[in-house]
Ligand SMILES: Nc1ncnc2c1ncn2[C@@H]1O[C@H](COP(=O)(O)OP(=O)(O)O)[C@@H](O)[C@H]1O
C-alpha cells in the first residue's frame with residue numbers, strides 16, 4: 001500500500017527563524033501515525049502544512065504520489081477535500097451541531113444546489129444527510145444533532161469537530177491534539193473514533209504531547225523534538241527499544257516535558 | 258395641547274418619506290461599497306491598507322458640514338460631477354449621506370469581522386472551503402455585528418443635518434410637499450419660523466425612527482451569539 005500523504009525534507013519557519021528542519025514522514029491508509037513531542041516543538045506547524053494552509057519553505061508534500069504544490073489550484077482543492085482536520089482549539093461555527101457537521105458536505109456542492117437548498121431551508125427544516133448522522137454516531141453525538149454548538153461542553157465540541165472532519169469521508173484525517181484538556185471519558189470516545197476511522201481504511205495522523213496516548217492508539221510513532229524528527233518507527237519498537245537517548249529518557253519517564 | 262388639526266399632515270408625511278428614502282438609499286449604497294471593503298481590509302494585504310484604515314477611522318468623526326461642502330463643490334456646475342446636475346436633489350443628499358455613513362459602517366463591520374476567531378476561518382478552510390466559502394462563513398459568524406453596523410450607519414444618516422442642508426437645499430414644492438426637505442432640515446426651518454408645534458411633531462417622528470432603529474440593534478445584540486465562542 002502506498003502512503004496517502006508523504007512529507008519529505010520539510011523545512012519551514014516564520015519571521016523568527018526555522019521551526020521545522022528536514023522533517024520527513026508519511027501516513028498509510030488504515031494506520032494511525034502519532035507525531036509526539038513537547039509543546040512548541042512544531043507539531044501544529046507540520047499539520048498545517050499537511051493540510052495545505054501554507055506552502056513549506058522547502059521540501060515536498062505529496063498526496064497519492066503527486067506534489068501538491070506543483071498541481072493546479074483546482075486540483076489542490078480536490079486533494080484538500082480528501083483530507084479532514086481536527087484542531088486543538090474550539091473551532092465550531094455558531095450553528096447547530098448538524099449544520100457544523102454538514103459544513104464540509106455543503107461547500108463541496110455546486111453553487112446552484114447550495115442556493116436551492118438555502119432557499120428551501122428557509123421554507124422548512126433542512127434535511128440532513130445520512131453522512132451527518134453517521135459521522136455524529138461515530139463520536140456518540142447523534143442525539144445532540146439539533147443542539148446549538150455553543151451550548152456544548154469542551155469534550156462534546158471536540159467530538160463534533162471530529163465528526164465534521166469525518167462527514168465528507170476523507171482519505172486522511174489529521175487530528176492536532178484532539179484530547180488535550182479533555183476528561184478521560186471524552187478522550188476514550190475520541191480514541192475509539194480514531195481507531196474506527198483507521199479500521200475503515202482512513203490514514204490517521206495524530207499530533208499529541210501525550211506519549212501514553214501515542215502508545216495506546218498508534219501503529220507508528222514519530223518523535224518530534226525542536227522541529228526535527230529524532231525517532232520514528234513502529235510504536236512498539238519506538239517505546240521498547242528507542243535508538244535516541246532522549247526518546248529513551250522520555251519513555252522511561254526521566255525526561256518530563 | 259398640540260392639536261393634530263394645526264399640523265399639515267401631508268407636509269409631515271412627505272418630509273418623513275424623503276428622510277426615509279434618502280437615508281435608506283444611503284445605507285444601501287454604503288453597505289454595497291462598505292461590506293466588501295471591510296472584508297478586503299480584514300482578509301487581504303494590499304498597498305495603502307494602512308491609509309484606508311486611517312481614513313475609515315478619521316471618517317467616523319468627519320464634520321458633516323465639511324462633507325456637505327465637499328459634495329457641493331463636486332456637484333456644482335464646474336465640479337467633477339457637475340454634468341450629472343444632481344445638486345439640490347434627493348440624490349445629492351444620498352451622496353453626501355453615503356460619504357458620512359460609509360466610514361461608520363465599515364469600521365463597525367470591520368471590528369465585527371475581525372473578532373471572528375482565526376480558528377473558525379481555519380476550520381472552514383480545512384473543511385474544504387474555498388476563500389469565498391471562508392469569507393461567507395466569516396460574514397455569517399459576524400452577522401450580529403454587521404447588522405449593528407447597518408443600524409449605526411442608518412442612525413448617522415437619518416439624524417444628520419449639516420450636509421443635507423448644503424447639498425439638498427431644503428426645498429419644498431409649491432404644493433407644500435417636500436422635495437429635498439428632511440426631518441432634520443425641516444426642524445431647523447420650522448424652529449426658526451417659530452412653528453414650535455410642527456417642529457416638535459417632526460422631532461417626535463425623528464426620535465421615534467432613531468429609537469426604532471436602536472431597539473432593533475439592541476434586539477440583535479442581545480441575542481447571544483454562540484458556537485465558536487467559549
Ligand atoms: N504563525 C506563526 N508565527 C510565528 N511563530 C509561530 C507561528 N506558529 C507557530 N510559531 C512558533 O513555532 C513554534 C512551534 O509551534 P507549534 O507548531 O504550534 O508547536 P506545537 O504544536 O508542537 O506545540 C513555536 O515556537 C511557535 O511560537
Ligand SMILES: [Mg+2]
Pocket residue numbers: 040043044045088176177
Ligand atoms: Mg500545537
